[in-house]
Amino acid sequence: MNRIEDQHDALMDLGHERPQVPAKARNLSPIVPRASIAGRALVAVVAIMTFLASITTGAVLLISASASEWQSEVASEITIQVRPVAGRDLERDVVAVTEAIRSQPGVVEVRPYTKDESAKLLEPWLGTGLSLDELPVPRLIVARIAAAGGLDLVDLRRRVRELAPSASLDDHRAWIERMRSMTGATVIAGLAILALVIVATIISVSFATRGAMAANRPIVEVLHFVGASDRYIADRFFRHFLMLGLQGGVIGVGAAMLAFGFSESIATWFSGTPVGDQFAALLGTFSLRPLGYLALAAQGVLIAAITALASRRTLFATLNAID
Amino acid sequence: MVRFENVGLRYGLGPEILRDLNFAVPAHSFQFLTGPSGAGKTSLLRLLFLSLRPTRGLVNLFGHDVSLLSKDEIAALRQRIGIVLQDFRLLDHMTTYENVALPFRVMGRDESSYRREVIDLLKWVGLGERMDALPPILSGGEKQRAAIARAVIGRPHLLLADEPTGNVDPTLGRRLLRLFIELNKSGTAVIIATHDIALMDQYEARRLVLHQGRLHIYE
Numbered sequence: 020m021n022r023i024e025d026q027h028d029a030l031m032d033l034g035h036e037r038p039q040v041p042a043k044a045r046n047l048s049p050i051v052p053r054a055s056i057a058g059r060a061l062v063a064v065v066a067i068m069t070f071l072a073s074i075t076t077g078a079v080l081l082i083s084a085s086a087s088e089w090q091s092e093v094a095s096e097i098t099i100q101v102r103p104v105a106g107r108d109l110e111r112d113v114v115a116v117t118e119a120i121r122s123q124p125g126v127v128e129v130r131p132y133t134k135d136e137s138a139k140l141l142e143p144w145l146g147t148g149l150s151l152d153e154l155p156v157p158r159l160i161v162a163r164i165a166a167a168g169g170l171d172l173v174d175l176r177r178r179v180r181e182l183a184p185s186a187s188l189d190d191h192r193a194w195i196e197r198m199r200s201m202t203g204a205t206v207i208a209g210l211a212i213l214a215l216v217i218v219a220t221i222i223s224v225s226f227a228t229r230g231a232m233a234a235n236r237p238i239v240e241v242l243h244f245v246g247a248s249d250r251y252i253a254d255r256f257f258r259h260f261l262m263l264g265l266q267g268g269v270i271g272v273g274a275a276m277l278a279f280g281f282s283e284s285i286a287t288w289f290s291g292t293p294v295g296d297q298f299a300a301l302l303g304t305f306s307l308r309p310l311g312y313l314a315l316a317a318q319g320v321l322i323a324a325i326t327a328l329a330s331r332r333t334l335f336a337t338l339n340a341i342d
Numbered sequence: 343m344v345r346f347e348n349v350g351l352r353y354g355l356g357p358e359i360l361r362d363l364n365f366a367v368p369a370h371s372f373q374f375l376t377g378p379s380g381a382g383k384t385s386l387l388r389l390l391f392l393s394l395r396p397t398r399g400l401v402n403l404f405g406h407d408v409s410l411l412s413k414d415e416i417a418a419l420r421q422r423i424g425i426v427l428q429d430f431r432l433l434d435h436m437t438t439y440e441n442v443a444l445p446f447r448v449m450g451r452d453e454s455s456y457r458r459e460v461i462d463l464l465k466w467v468g469l470g471e472r473m474d475a476l477p478p479i480l481s482g483g484e485k486q487r488a489a490i491a492r493a494v495i496g497r498p499h500l501l502l503a504d505e506p507t508g509n510v511d512p513t514l515g516r517r518l519l520r521l522f523i524e525l526n527k528s529g530t531a532v533i534i535a536t537h538d539i540a541l542m543d544q545y546e547a548r549r550l551v552l553h554q555g556r557l558h559i560y561e
Contacts, residue, residue, distance in 0.1 A: 047440055047443075047447070047453060048435055048436050048437070048440055050433075050436075050447070052435045237433070238433055241431050241432075241433055241444070242444075243393070243417070243420070244391075244420070244425055244427075244431060245420070245421075245444050245448050246418070246421030246448055248413070248414050248417040249413055249417070250414075251417075
């Protein structure tokens with residue numbers, strides 16, 4: 020028995036009337052409102068982390084480039100030191116050794132330091148107007164060796180010893196080794212800082228994602244009610260986090276690039292001044308090569324991608340806990 | 343369509359609030375689910391909607407043993423079920439139109455393919471003039487109708503409604519019941535949880551009565 024008999028009374032009868040609202044395309048609201056995600060704080064965190072990572076990478080690249088510059092300069096030289104000893108003519112020994120080196124295959128150029136040049140080297144410590152004849156000052160011979168190699172150092176060392184027993188030959192190997200280990204340590208420290216920055220970024224992003232999911236839990240539940248899969252829901256949130264990560268990455272890398280560009284400008288302004296010269300001697304040209312800037316940009320993209328992936332992982336983990 | 347065999351439900355270590363439920367809901371059927379407050383009507387609806395798993399027994403829905411379903415399979419099954427909850431669960435940042443169209447959007451359908459259908463239904467439930475309004479400015483009755491429209495828009499195989507006429511006047515209550523009846527005639531199995539005797543008296547239908555955790559069926 021159906022007690023509802025008058026359908027027109029019970030129902031809102033549309034009859035042949037069509038809706039008054041024009042059936043035009045609507046701009047649909049996003050399912051997850053952007054304002055519901057604490058975006059600014061996350062962008063700031065990602066930007067700061069990216070900036071720190073970029074500065075670290077840039078510094079490591081600068082140090083590595085300067086170190087390899089020094090190494091290649093130093094490795095292409097050998098230095099022979101001839102000490103004055105009683106009973107030997109220093110000038111003659113220097114000439115003999117210079118000739119021996121010059122005739123050695125693999126040597127490109129030999130330059131013995133004259134007495135005046137040696138005095139100039141000592142000038143910062145001993146002052147001017149010094150007569151080296153009164154002091155047992157050793158004499159230096161600097162030889163530039165071919166980059167392709169071919170120099171028999173053992174043979175050269177033996178010949179130098181024969182010609183001047185007081186002479187010693189230094190190919191700077193120990194110094195280069197120390198330089199290499201210092202550069203290696205710097206790179207490892209840089210990588211460690213990068214790893215810490217990335218871990219901190221992942222943790223921050225995970226917290227932000229969990230916060231956003233908690234704030235939007237009613238939306239997640241309604242989406243579940245209407246039959247949305249976890250993938251669908253995660254995608255709605257993921258878009259926001261990808262955009263936030265990219266924004267943070269661009270700001271961080273942009274700021275780091277500006278910082279390096281500004282430092283280069285400062286180095287250029289000071290070039291020619293004593294401060295600038297000392298700076299250049301220590302850090303070379305203090306400029307990132309185009310590849311360096313490219314590496315910073317790639318790193319920004321990487322951090323944005325890590326942000327997105329960390330957020331995605333947290334999204335699925337949180338969705339698993341909500342039903 | 344739905345089959346419960348020896349189903350029991352308890353929350354945590356508490357007492358069993360649903361005990362030895364044995365019943366079936368055939369396709370195209372219409373039934374009221376009733377019982378005193380706290381009898382477990384909402385819990386039973388949640389079992390039917392797969393948002394709770396039974397602590398014992400077998401629940402079979404659309405031919406699937408629900409204990410064996412993955413989350414994605416549950417999501418797919420939910421697209422065949424419409425649910426109206428007591429607290430409406432409308433999304434406050436979306437217009438009435440967008441809330442009602444949400445099931446289609448989740449299915450990935452293009453807006454132009456469902457626009458007319460949604461507008462027609464909103465007119466049908468008397469929300470034609472409110473389709474661009476946000477839920478916070480809707481009255482309780484309007485929210486209820488929007489929630490019902492969202493549940494029925496996808497022409498579900500099974501419709502579950504928890505006190506669907508609780509916030510509306512008797513006239514509108516009759517209209518909404520009429521909507522459920524029409525939907526049932528077009529093939530949807532309907533379960534309406536209510537303790538409104540007047541509503542149940544308006545339509546002759548099977549009654550599932552929950553009392554002290556057990557289900558009694560009056561055909």
